[in-house]
Amino acid sequence: MGAGLRQDGSQPVRLIRLIFPRMLQVGRDVVDAFLPPLCPGCGCIVQGRSLFNLCDACSNAVIACGEPACLCCGAPVLESCICGQAGSLHFDAARSAFVWSGPVRDTVLSLKYSRHWELADEMGRIMAASWRQSGLPVPDLVTAVPLSPRRYLSRGYNQAGLLAARFSTSVGVACDVSLLCRTHFASSTRGAGRDERRAQVAGAFAMRAGRKVDKMNVILVDDVLTTGSTASECARVLKSGGAGRVDVVTFARAVKGL
Secondary structure, eight states: OOOOOEETTTEEOOHHHHHHHHHHHHHHHHHHHHSOOBOTTTOOBOOSOOGGGOOHHHHHTOOBOOSOSSTTTOOSSGGGOOTTTTSSOOSSEEEEEEESSHHHHHHHHHHHHSOOTTHHHHHHHHHHHHHHHHTOOOOSEEEEOOOOHHHHHHHSSOHHHHHHHHHHHHHTOOBOTTSEEESSOOOOOTTOOHHHHHHHHTTOEEEOTTOOOTTOEEEEEEEEESSSHHHHHHHHHHHHTTOSEEEEEEEEEOOTTO
16 A cells, blocks of 8 residues: 555555554454453453453452652562662662562563553553652653564564553653664573673663753653663663653562562
8 A cells, every 4th residue: 555644744654554453453342242351360251341351350469569668669668679789770760550460460471472462552551640640750751671673573562662652642741662772682581680680781772873862851661670670771871872860660560579
């Protein structure tokens, strides 16, 4: 199809890119009408609409981070504070909506590995609500932790980018999900310890040529905050590029014992 249509006055957009999301939503509505959604936490059938299609039992198992015990890293309990553990954190503050456990973990993994892109819409809105309650400064720009080109090609999308786009829409702030890029491929940090994570992400990010963040307040979005190593390295790069402040917002965060 033709590429005459343009988005934001500059980027050509093929008609199929405009039509496909609508077709996809219609398809999901038809499937939902005949096949009730399954709870991502336990796999049982969920009747009616609910948060992330969680059943009542799994919904009750969701743990909100609530008021942070540490105003810097946003840890809900001091035992899970990463400020001292991660060395010098380069971001100014971090906040998360939920504790990384049970149904929340299943929801994130469904978005990340099972192509349930529709989850990002509700997740991003909740992250925006969590940010509003935090009292952190209003950002000038929202961005996302990038994937390596290899992982992006294999997965087909960046879950952090999807969350950042929905988050920015909810808070009414411009979003540039391609502000940062990976400079080299690193093995997955999933299950890695603090020191290993720091070593893996050291020097792994850079700002794309031509991007400017001079004196801007930037919010960096990701799905999960664990040791803070990845977020800290991204924040270091942003501040080296001129950002005045970098805050981190994630959907979930790891908490000791949960």
